[in-house]
Amino acid sequence: MTTLKIHISRKKNFYLLAGFSVAVVLIAIILAIYTITNTNRSLTYLDRSHDISLRIQRIISLLKDAENGQRGYMITNEFMFMDANKKAQFNIQQEFVLLSRELNNDKLQQQNLKKLESAINYKINTLVRSKQFYDKSEKINDSLKVLIIEGKFAMDRVIKEISILEEAEYLRLTKIRQTTFKNSELSIYIIILTCGLSLVILISLLIILNREYHSKLKIERELIASRSLLQQQVHKLNLSNKELEQFAYVASHDLQEPLRKIISFSEKIEAKLISLNDNEVINYLTRLNKSANRMRTLISDLLNYSRATRILDTYEKVELNTILKYIIEDLDIAITSKNAKIHIANLTTIKGNNTQLRQLFQNLISNALKFNHSENPVISVSGKLYNSRDIESKDWNKDFNYKYQTYYCIFIKDNGIGFESEYANQIFIIFQRLHGRSEYEGTGIGLAICKRIVENHEGFITAQSELGEGATFIIGLPQKT
Amino acid sequence: MEIEKLDTKRCILVADDDTDDQFMLKEAFASLNFDGEIQCVENGEELLDYLNNKGKYKDPSFLLPKLILLDLNMPKIDGRQCLKIIKSNVNLCKIPIIIFSTSNNPEDISQSYELGANSYVIKPYSYNELIEVVDIIKKYWFSAVKIP
Numbered sequence A: 001m002t003t004l005k006i007h008i009s010r011k012k013n014f015y016l017l018a019g020f021s022v023a024v025v026l027i028a029i030i031l032a033i034y035t036i037t038n039t040n041r042s043l044t045y046l047d048r049s050h051d052i053s054l055r056i057q058r059i060i061s062l063l064k065d066a067e068n069g070q071r072g073y074m075i076t077n078e079f080m081f082m083d084a085n086k087k088a089q090f091n092i093q094q095e096f097v098l099l100s101r102e103l104n105n106d107k108l109q110q111q112n113l114k115k116l117e118s119a120i121n122y123k124i125n126t127l128v129r130s131k132q133f134y135d136k137s138e139k140i141n142d143s144l145k146v147l148i149i150e151g152k153f154a155m156d157r158v159i160k161e162i163s164i165l166e167e168a169e170y171l172r173l174t175k176i177r178q179t180t181f182k183n184s185e186l187s188i189y190i191i192i193l194t195c196g197l198s199l200v201i202l203i204s205l206l207i208i209l210n211r212e213y214h215s216k217l218k219i220e221r222e223l224i225a226s227r228s229l230l231q232q233q234v235h236k237l238n239l240s241n242k243e244l245e246q247f248a249y250v251a252s253h254d255l256q257e258p259l260r261k262i263i264s265f266s267e268k269i270e271a272k273l274i275s276l277n278d279n280e281v282i283n284y285l286t287r288l289n290k291s292a293n294r295m296r297t298l299i300s301d302l303l304n305y306s307r308a309t310r311i312l313d314t315y316e317k318v319e320l321n322t323i324l325k326y327i328i329e330d331l332d333i334a335i336t337s338k339n340a341k342i343h344i345a346n347l348t349t350i351k352g353n354n355t356q357l358r359q360l361f362q363n364l365i366s367n368a369l370k371f372n373h374s375e376n377p378v379i380s381v382s383g384k385l386y387n388s389r390d391i392e393s394k395d396w397n398k399d400f401n402y403k404y405q406t407y408y409c410i411f412i413k414d415n416g417i418g419f420e421s422e423y424a425n426q427i428f429i430i431f432q433r434l435h436g437r438s439e440y441e442g443t444g445i446g447l448a449i450c451k452r453i454v455e456n457h458e459g460f461i462t463a464q465s466e467l468g469e470g471a472t473f474i475i476g477l478p479q480k481t
Numbered sequence B: 001m002e003i004e005k006l007d008t009k010r011c012i013l014v015a016d017d018d019t020d021d022q023f024m025l026k027e028a029f030a031s032l033n034f035d036g037e038i039q040c041v042e043n044g045e046e047l048l049d050y051l052n053n054k055g056k057y058k059d060p061s062f063l064l065p066k067l068i069l070l071d072l073n074m075p076k077i078d079g080r081q082c083l084k085i086i087k088s089n090v091n092l093c094k095i096p097i098i099i100f101s102t103s104n105n106p107e108d109i110s111q112s113y114e115l116g117a118n119s120y121v122i123k124p125y126s127y128n129e130l131i132e133v134v135d136i137i138k139k140y141w142f143s144a145v146k147i148p
Helices: A002-076 A079-102 A107-137 A142-276 A279-308 A320-330 A332-338 A354-370 A388-392 A446-456 B019-031 B044-051 B079-087 B106-114 B127-144
Strands: A316-319 A341-344 A349-352 A378-387 A406-414 A460-465 A471-478 B012-015 B038-041 B067-070 B097-101 B119-122
Touching: A002 A079, A002 A107, A002 A142, A079 A107, A107 A142, A142 A279, A142 B127, A279 A354, A279 A446, A316 A320, A316 A354, A320 A332, A320 A341, A320 A354, A332 A354, A349 A354, A354 A378, A354 A406, A354 A446, A354 A471, A378 A388, A388 A406, A446 A460, A446 A471, B012 B019, B012 B044, B019 B038, B019 B127, B038 B044, B044 B079, B067 B079, B067 B127, B079 B097, B079 B106, B106 B119
Parallel strands: A341 A378, B012 B038, B012 B067, B067 B097, B097 B119
Antiparallel strands: A316 A349, A378 A406, A406 A471, A460 A471
């Protein structure tokens, strides 16, 4: 019992530890995923800021290209320079769209971008205006110079806005980098902690498993020891049972010997004395013979009972219909004198002991004849295969421990005197009788023999009856494969 | 039916440890005017000595019995062993053996026949029944059938 308790508490600890370790591993996995996602995000930011700075550089370079083209045009008056200028302006628009897409979800940078856009637009506007002015006057004068200077300032503004944008981007990148570093530092600690914890858990689990294994070994050893003890006890019990059976058998067998002599010699005395015509002596002798004969029946029945207690070691195929055919032949005189009708349905073949089963049915059918005053006694024998679960739901089920799955049930029904239902169990007990000897001859052993035989076959016997309503005896024999 | 004339000493041998049974059998045979001799031995050892003309049964004018009535439960060597020994002996195996026992155990009955018994008679309870059985034995073995 204590071993069991210890075992249970160990089991509890084991589950607790196992649960804890699963939780630790889960947390470690979640943290790892979190760190990896963070690092990924930082990498994406890195990529993005790289793209952004590339685009900014390209915008500056394109703006410079446009300005250079315009300058070339103004110096040489060659339209080829203006092509480069237009192309640059177009590309600037495109780059700008891409840049604004990159900074789509950043409010501050969007504002910065708007400022940059207006600076760029202003710059382009100065370029356009300078060109228009130049085209009108076709030479560089002071007004154009003012416009060109305005263009320089516009360019400075663009560069300033760009540097603001870059600064903001740089700040953001630094921030992200710092968090990433912090996170990776944290994840190192977490990894170290998780590894350490897992190691501790692993060692504890190993210790528990080891203990478990040893306690299991101990329990197994104890089990083997108790099993062998049980086997010894069973062996002893079997021996003593066998001795008891042998004793009962020998006792009842040897009791017959002196009885036989008593009967024989009293008969001889009777033969000698009968000529004396002494009624008193003859009366005594008749009573003596009657008693001796009764004792003879008792001993003979006891001998049969003791024989029925012998456990079967061999099983043979027994055709129940053949057995019943022989029984009816044996009981022919009683059947004819009682004017009885016996109906036997088609019964199966089962595995059992032929002699014992014949005794069983002989006892039951001769009882059905004996305890019957009807003018036309009718005995019917039928059989049906039942599942043990079906039997449990029957009203004749007697809390029997059903070891087998299916039982062949044989019903022996008569229209005899029956008995009160409360005696249904008592009738199977040895020497139990429900009637006086003057009413019905008998020793009270017959049904006890039936019960022993059925038990030898690992089956059950039960009876259903009401006084004056006839009786039904039900025998269930296991269907053995 | 007429009973065959018997040689003296070519008789019935009764092997039974119960002297009352011996006495009763002798009485029964006598009451039926059986003119052969009835010899009795009390155990298996004596039975085998008798049949082998040995020990206290050594007799120059010895003749084998015509019939043996054998009880199963006897001291020293019991009826089953005797049956086995006799039926495996070339000289003795032809003597008919009637098992004469109180046992009505089916196992005893079938085992006896397996060992070569020629009949199996359950000792009757009453003297009157015994006389009936003895009469049948006398008529069957000494009149109806031929024995060596």
